[in-house]
Amino acid sequence: MVLKEQTNYKRVVLTGPESTGKTTLAQQLAAYYQTIWIPEFARQYAKEINNEFTYADVLNVARFQLVQEIEVEEKVNKILFFDTSLIITKVWLDVVFKKVPQWLEEQILHEEADLYLLCAPDIEWVFDPLRVNGGKKRVKLFERYLNELENYGFNYRIITGSGEKRLNNCISYIQNEFSF
Numbered sequence: 001m002v003l004k005e006q007t008n009y010k011r012v013v014l015t016g017p018e019s020t021g022k023t024t025l026a027q028q029l030a031a032y033y034q035t036i037w038i039p040e041f042a043r044q045y046a047k048e049i050n051n052e053f054t055y056a057d058v059l060n061v062a063r064f065q066l067v068q069e070i071e072v073e074e075k076v077n078k079i080l081f082f083d084t085s086l087i088i089t090k091v092w093l094d095v096v097f098k099k100v101p102q103w104l105e106e107q108i109l110h111e112e113a114d115l116y117l118l119c120a121p122d123i124e125w126v127f128d129p130l131r132v133n134g135g136k137k138r139v140k141l142f143e144r145y146l147n148e149l150e151n152y153g154f155n156y157r158i159i160t161g162s163g164e165k166r167l168n169n170c171i172s173y174i175q176n177e178f179s180f
Helices: 022-032 041-048 055-075 086-097 102-109 136-152 163-177
Strands: 010-015 079-082 115-119 156-159
Touching (some): 055 102, 086 136, 156 163
Parallel strands (some): 010 079
């Protein structure tokens, strides 16, 4: 388990179901705030294993996610954006494998994100060979992520709208949350 120390920057996590704009928003927000973002490692890993995740694969992805921040800390300018979170990993493990290790539950409590931006499934699902949860399943997953954020008592905002409006909603929430 990796416990993060206090930093001199804010952590903002984009979370939500597939095809809700997390990666696009992470890139746009990093550009807007002239900082960096951490991409979702699971996508790269999925390509390498033909999207056939085992339980052990998902845990490996989670462990890698924990160390990614350490590698980029020196490059952060006031705010760091994450294109995923351990909550997504937890829900995925529960939905697919019906079990979640205790260390992951404990680590989620120590993620120390300052703000979660939960992307609503109100934009069109776009096919991608690595995506498997379109349609009604996206709405159910959104509800699961929302419940997780509330159960942990994390600070979050729901992101809606499309295109420029979606980005501006994120910026507005960030501006209201932090003073830079």
